[in-house]
Amino acid sequence: MKRNNKSVMNMVGLVAVVGLLVFSSLSFGEEAYDEEAYGPKAPIVWAKPVKGVAFVHKTHTMDAGLSCEDCHDKIFEMAAGTAEGNADFTMASLYKGKYCGACHDGQMAFASNTRCATCHVGVKGYNRLTGPAPQGKDAGKKH
Amino acid sequence: MKINDLEKLKNEGADALPSEERRRFLRFGLAVTGVFVGGSVLSLTSARNAESAMGPVPAAGSFPYSPHYTMVMRQNRCIDCERCMEACVKTNSVPSYGYRTTILQQEREIGKGEKERVFMPVLCNHCNRPPCVRVCPTTATYKDKKNGIVMMDYKRCIGCKTCMAACPYNARYFKEENRAVDKCNFCFDTRLSKGESKTACAAACPAGVRIFGDLTDYNSEAYKLIHKPEKVVWVLRPETGAMPNVFYMND
16 A cells, blocks of 8 residues: 555656756747748848848747738848848838837837837948958958 | 145036946936036035936037037947948948947846847947047047047047046047048038038938937027936946937936
């Protein structure tokens, strides 16, 4: 009886430990980033109309739970560089609810006319992400 | 000096105090509004009402130059597109190894695991009490008597670079082509003297960060911005007591 009890308890303990491991790996473990489901891993970096705006798919899909269809192809064409080629790819359009402004309106996500440097990584960020040869004062300097 | 001799000294008044001293005083939540001749305090008021007189912005009517040029930086709008720098290079033929204006970058912790990026445009602050002018051995750098712009006379500069060491804002570089130190002069020779109302950088900024103006013109945007109620306006390195004329704010 006692022995049985003990083995049952052991079993319960083992199941609990295994369960905990499985559960924790699901909730706290690093989920692999799947480009098929979440879009390209590399940030999208725009240089027009101003240099240095970065969009990270992971933040919007994996972290915020948007699906591809939420933006493609109504708000943004899948083909890279399409938005950049449009004349109305400007902040003024965003305020009217186009492009990023479809969600970044102050209701669904922070408004496009606030927190500028969240998306605008600037020339410095552009160079960091695309990695051209440093110019000006940093020329020839190893970082 | 004996302590009794202190009383015989001439009172320098409160406006000659370095900003740091004023700030230390402000921490008591009070501001001096009256002083007896001799320096003992006559009256105090809560700092809230006296802020404009005690903060980095001089009180209205106390701008010593006419026009008193200033630049107000609405810092939170800066996106580091660097069009200002390009415009400056083009207008003032700035070489690649130096700058008259640049943009600094900072990553700031705003909470647990949260960071924000801050871009800060910097240039010569055209101080009311410029340390560079004070140390120049040949008066090659001087404060223009009319408009207060800190100017450079290349012919008189001997390239000793003392001004570069003295500048709290790192706004000077040695220009090999001129064999002289070069710096921002609010585009005085290239634009202002030709009737333009804005500097090249202010005209090029797409985000309305750089507001160039005249503090003696109470209708100018610059004047209105830094006197907006409830807005925090700050200057860089106030502790140097240089009394800069470039003001920063978030709007």
